[in-house]
Amino acid sequence: MMNIRSLIISCYAAFVSFIGWLMSGVKPRENQVTLLVSFQENAAALIDAYQQQANMTMKLTVLYTKHASVIEKDVPHVSFRYFHEKNPFHLIQCMYTMLKSKVVVTDNYFLMTSVLRNRPSTTCIQVWHANGALKKFGLEDASNRDRSSRDLKRFKRVYASFDYIVTGSDHMREIFNTSFGVDDDRFLPTGVPFTDVYYDQRPPSFDTDVFPKGKKILLYAPTYRDFAMDDLVLPFSKEQLQKELNGDYILLVKLHPAVKHLAKAETDGEWIFDVSDQPLYPLLYACDVLITDYSSIVFEYALLQKPVLFFTYDLETYRTKRGLVDHYEDIIPGKACVTHDMLLKELMQLNEADNRALLKTFAEEWNQYSKGQSSKQLLSFIEQQLLHKKRPASQ
8 A cells, every 4th residue: 555655656756846847947036935834823923924024025925735724814915825735737836836936935844845956046944833843753753664765765855955944942953853854054043933922912812702601721632643533532521521520621622634624523512612623822822721642732832831731542552653752751841641540630630830830941942942033033034035045144
């Protein structure tokens, strides 16, 4: 099965390379910048910062996948276009748009960025969709052991297209080093754009009137499990919320964009609610306790210094099939709870002061360069690329 899939993707990659070759003579437009978006948060932060700075000369084109469709809005000097990677016409249009751009900012692994390798007229900036990592990815992904050498070469061609990689900390730089197989001179320590909102003193708008009054909010935000796409294990049942937790809490479930249409939460509209379609930051701000697992969500949530618990019921399975960072249990700001009983005990004995101290240290380490001006700093760097095509001396 993997061989057939690998062959299909190799054919797709060959098509991308061929179209790239046909379009190799395309010249970029002055001041044209393209955002290639699969997660809305970083792009939304950049667009908001762009709107606030009247002196920006760049013109933005936003190419977004279905998972980031909510990003489209009426913004002056910004063009939005949906694309589907498996649609050859969309792919050709996307590649043409990239090649017409002086700067391309991407937030994920997109095979089409491989055509930007060794293209001096276009700068490709990777602004990854997470500002920390608990699970392995890229060249470190445990599933690579089942892949062919042809697959790994393809990965490396994509990673080689990144002229710069935005990072929020030296910890994440080290992870990118091994995950992407890149050198230190590629890193751009401007901080991660989507963390800017966590430094905003204005509370986000979030309607809690739809939930029962007088209850504390547990937000469950599990990570993406590509080996169990439609499987969802809730941390607490309705009965546990009512009895063992004395009816003090309600449970909100926020699923990963890639699985929210496959894995359905057993909601009842009274104790358990599916909030997968809601934006993340307002949910994190509104909740009293976050429950997660191997998700990078904890790295930005730590900036709020509110309690977090880790429900890792499939810890060894996940470690084997996908791969976790070394010393995962020592890195997370809390205990890895492998059973419902352990999680229940942790919640009932939660010491918010101790938890807050752990989160403060954790947040400072992983948000080393993310200090509230990351979007502005990255846009300024892009402007310098448009004008001078070189890294500022201060970097």
